[in-house]
Amino acid sequence: MHDNAKYNKAEDNKAIQETTVVRPVFIKPIFEHALALGLPVKEILRDEGGEEYYSLVYQPHTLTMAAQPVRVVMALAEKQGLDTFGLDAALNAGANTLLPEMRPLVESSGNLYEFLSNFCQYTNKYLSLFNFFDLESEPNGVFLRRNHNFMTLLASDSMEVYTLTLLSKLIENYLQTPWQPKIIWVSAQQVNAAFSTHFQSAHIFTHKSVSKIFIEDKTLAKRSPLYLAKSVPSATPMATPSMRALVLMALQPFALDALPTIERLSKLLGLHPKKVQLKLAEESCTYRQMLIELKAEHAEQLIRNTDFDIGTVALESGYTNSTHFIRAMKKVWGVTPLQFAKSIRNKP
Structure with a gap:
């Protein structure tokens, strides 16, 4: 497995950071957890000049949102010493926000590999030329990772923990059974004890070039019970591509x-x-x-x-x-x- 060199120019390019966009489905868990903790989310958004931002996140027609306000909320959580904010937001999001929205992808994907392929294309479709998620091929599986070069810089360590935890919950949702990666790379210099405790069966490597989780071939081949329950044999033979x-x-x-x-x-x-x-x-x-x-x-x-x-x-x-x-x-x-x-x- 190789460690690609991080492209530092992206970190220094303010224009790229300010124009980065994300899918609303990844924003909702952050806002909901922040509100549950009493953080002044709506006031922060108002100060950032985005009074309509919060409501747009929950509109079904909204495809992408600017990432900058999310950075501000995450940065405030870090500033207030909420070290487990990213982890808790992702864990609380599982059944309530992210997973139901992914259900159509789960039910239409014949195995986990196909689901991850569909997930990457779904999340990246409206983002930019710089994909937010992609797969990295390895001899015995794949890494599901944040973009290698122009990464979405949402708020350093807390966002990395949030993203990695959310991805693991996403895979659990497809498999409909508890699952954790055996290998986790984190671009953060360190992770808090709660993250390590949650992923106690994984080998966690910090201060890496990019954040990613490893999925083995045998896991990639598994089919979701939701897919099997939904799948109906077609009476009309489909054309072979x-x-x-x-x-x-x-x-x-x-x-x-x-x-x-x-x-x-x-x-x-x-x-x-x-x-x-x-x-x-x-x-x-x-x-x-x-x-x-x-x-x-x-x-x-x-x-x-x-x-x-x-x-x-x-x-x-x-x-x-x-x-x-x-x-x-x-x-x-x-x-x-x-x-x-x-x-x-x-x-x-």
Whole structure:
């Protein structure tokens, strides 16, 4: 398992922090726990210039909310010495807020891996080019993690504890049985005793580059009782998607710097790697080509929608070596990334 270097520029970029958005479903538990403790949430929001912010969080049509007011509430809790605020907010959220909203995803996902894939796509859909959650492939499972580079900086240690606990409760909800990860990485320099006590069966590593929890293959393959109860055999046979479409769909939730090998992806799909390779060959493509094209699509989005330099685009597209990025993109675009960027950004 590897420890990716943290991209510090994000921490110093105030504009990115101020424009970060999150799904309302992740805000509600924080506000509800703060109100239960008597913290002046609505007054804080008023001072932040967001009198309507609180009500918008509870509107069904609201897709995303600015993260800055949440940071303020979390920071106040930390300032008042509420060391277990993040943990308690996540534990109290389970049955009341997050889990019911995730129920349609639970009932439509054939196993935990499929659920985590759907969850990542659901949460990231309206956020930004920088995914809030993604999967990191490992030989015997996956890490479910916060975004590796441009992380949502909601309020340091307390938010990391909140997020990791919430993710574990999310998996419990799918499995409908108590579950805890065996490995937890925390970007915070330390975690409080309550967090360690709650996850006492886990190996907790602090001061890491990114916060994430590990899920083993045998757990990823499990089906939820809610899925089994809801699943109804279809009378009409469904069209079989092409192998290319199936692979692309399976790759969507993965971080670009930690994409799975074809062996790992095939195992997650329940297929033999040779079958995947042969089917892709019949469709005139290879797995390697698909990975490069996936990264190229993301790089093009960044070039079109940001003013990032090429080094940053390379990093965000999964390349730690700019030379490899330039060589790969030239094969896709026919020109270097810098030439490609100039051709796009110079257009009226």
